[in-house]
């Protein structure tokens with residue numbers, strides 16, 4: 001909903017130009033990579049018309065799901081955001 005989106009923005013600080021998660025370019029996404037477009041709770045991953053899975057890391061909740069599925073295989077690069085950026089769990 002709109003309200004949820006607003007709350008989201010309020011507690012998320014974007015580190016512009018320094019995404020903390022990157023997807024390696026690929027010919028065809030693996031099953032795990034493709035799964036991220038469905039399982040990421042923040043809906044950060046999407047499949048482009050060119051068949052690439054891409055990430056917009058803004059709004060990432062650092063749940064670690066994508067890290068578990070795709071980091072070891074090298075399909076994504078995963079780091080915590082720099083201090084002060086990313087999701088702010090204490091708010092209000």
Ligand code: SF4
Pocket residue numbers: 021039040041042043044057059060061062063064065066067
């Ligand atoms: Fe989505 Fe969780 Fe990965 Fe962040 S850590 S991009 S919320 S699956």
